[in-house]
Amino acid sequence: MAGPVASETVLLKACDCLTPFGDSAETLAALLRGERALQLRPVLGREGGDPVPLALLPGRALDETAPPSWLAHVRTLLAPVNGAGWGTARRPVFVTSSNFGAGSLYAYRRSGDAAHMEYGALVNCVGWLREQLGWQENVAIFSHACVSAHLGLLQASRVLQAGLADEALVFSFDFLSPFVSGGFHALKILNADFPAPYQARATGSIGLGDGAGYVVLSRTSGDFSIVAQSMYNEMHHFTANQPDGAGFEACLAPLASQAAGRRLWLKGHGTGTLDAGRMESGAFAEVFAGAPLVGWKGSLGHTLGSCGLVELALALAAIRHGRTPGTIGSGAPTFTAEVALDSFANDSYDGVICASNAFGGAHAALLLSHA
Amino acid sequence: MTDPLITRLKHLIVDTLHLDGVTPDDIDEKAPLIGSGLALDSIDALELVVKIEKEFGIKIGSSEESRQALASVASLADFIRTRTGK
Numbered sequence: 001m002a003g004p005v006a007s008e009t010v011l012l013k014a015c016d017c018l019t020p021f022g023d024s025a026e027t028l029a030a031l032l033r034g035e036r037a038l039q040l041r042p043v044l045g046r047e048g049g050d051p052v053p054l055a056l057l058p059g060r061a062l063d064e065t066a067p068p069s070w071l072a073h074v075r076t077l078l079a080p081v082n083g084a085g086w087g088t089a090r091r092p093v094f095v096t097s098s099n100f101g102a103g104s105l106y107a108y109r110r111s112g113d114a115a116h117m118e119y120g121a122l123v124n125c126v127g128w129l130r131e132q133l134g135w136q137e138n139v140a141i142f143s144h145a146c147v148s149a150h151l152g153l154l155q156a157s158r159v160l161q162a163g164l165a166d167e168a169l170v171f172s173f174d175f176l177s178p179f180v181s182g183g184f185h186a187l188k189i190l191n192a193d194f195p196a197p198y199q200a201r202a203t204g205s206i207g208l209g210d211g212a213g214y215v216v217l218s219r220t221s222g223d224f225s226i227v228a229q230s231m232y233n234e235m236h237h238f239t240a241n242q243p244d245g246a247g248f249e250a251c252l253a254p255l256a257s258q259a260a261g262r263r264l265w266l267k268g269h270g271t272g273t274l275d276a277g278r279m280e281s282g283a284f285a286e287v288f289a290g291a292p293l294v295g296w297k298g299s300l301g302h303t304l305g306s307c308g309l310v311e312l313a314l315a316l317a318a319i320r321h322g323r324t325p326g327t328i329g330s331g332a333p334t335f336t337a338e339v340a341l342d343s344f345a346n347d348s349y350d351g352v353i354c355a356s357n358a359f360g361g362a363h364a365a366l367l368l369s370h371a
Numbered sequence: 372m373t374d375p376l377i378t379r380l381k382h383l384i385v386d387t388l389h390l391d392g393v394t395p396d397d398i399d400e401k402a403p404l405i406g407s408g409l410a411l412d413s414i415d416a417l418e419l420v421v422k423i424e425k426e427f428g429i430k431i432g433s434s435e436e437s438r439q440a441l442a443s444v445a446s447l448a449d450f451i452r453t454r455t456g457k
Binding site for chain 1: 430
């Protein structure tokens with residue numbers, strides 16, 4: 001599927017995120033200072049293993065607990081918007097994640113403690129979360145690896161545009177566990193090196209980070225809007241992109257007409273892997289030539305399924321603040337000249353393209369602008 | 372004379388990846404393992420890397436190193452010899 005799907009815009013009534021630095025304002029400030037949340041930690045938590053770059057919320061250990069240690073953080077994040085009748089017919093909730101506490105299944109396998117099973121599968125996890133947060137029954141679940149948040153945004157937008165709801169809460173979360181970090185370590189893309197998104201170097205590597213974010217979408221209220229969204233799935237392979245990178249451009253190209261006449265900056269996916277970074281930055285340079293491209297996973301790590309919402313909240317905060325953080329952790333030479341290593345003033349820009357990519361050649365992008 | 376490490380690796384590949392209809396003798400040690408040749412994919416590569424690390428007590432540090440090592444059976448043998456010093 002490709003093409004802008006938003007024939008009319010949806011408004012952002014509220015939006016925020018949670019990273020190891022704090023909320024979106026605190027995270028933006030840290031990024032503008034050039035700080036890196038990633039720290040080298042044992043890949044398997046208390047069981048040790050190679051040191052790899054992980055960014056965990058303050059006070060949270062990598063190892064699973066029952067109940068999950070991230071619940072308190074989620075409550076704090078959602079406090080400004082929760083408790084107002086979410087999950088009703090006209091105010092649906094869209095929950096997205098790439099792993100939904102799959103680490104709890106692994107914890108059960110390791111420990112034999114059945115308490116982990118309450119959170120260890122998609123429906124169990126969201127059902128428990130719904131009870132904890134007081135949501136009613138109208139809660140939809142979407143998962144598509146690292147474009148999960150974008151998929152939730154797209155579906156929520158469609159519901160609003162069809163007049164089926166007045167407002168929608170899209171919530172996305174991904175908290176790390178030994179299961180997740182061990183998996184990426186086995187793939188050899190999570191190793192002792194810190195990520196350097198879009199930098200042309202000999203070996204690529206990523207970092208992983210805890211992350212969660214939300215947005216309240218509305219048809220009538222909000223000072224920023226998602227003008228258009230695009231998703232494209234190559235269906236090429238379980239993990240790999242098409243070697244020619246055509247899927248990146250296929251996703252971005254439909255947004256070009258929506259963006260015509262606007263001066264844009266670009267928030268890319270930029271995990272730190274070489275092939276995908278080269279293809280993504282190349283596609284950006286082709287479709288939006290000259291627009292500065294930044295990626296923030298060199299500091300925050302890859303927050304997986306939540307990254308689309310986490311980085312949307314940060315892009316929004318950056319526009320409000322008037323300054324965009326640079327591509328922290330990277331240096332010259334970069335894959336394209338458009339990669340911005342340093343922060344820059346953004347008050348002369350008209351919007352930002354926020355993009356995410358996922359295993360198997362799944363691509364997503366949206367255009368965020370003032371309403 | 373047949374290189375015993377090459378022979379061992381061919382058996383390991385067939386056994387680990389359960390390659391139906393492929394025997395160790397069918398594998399050309401110079402042919403690419405990934406994409407063409409045996410047409411292994413990245414999931415196969417992951418399984419193979421995990422098996423090789425356990426079997427030979429070595430570490431493959433990055434996806435680029437993995438790709439280089441898995442270029443062919445011959446290059447995999449060279450990589451293992453370099454790492455184990457044997």
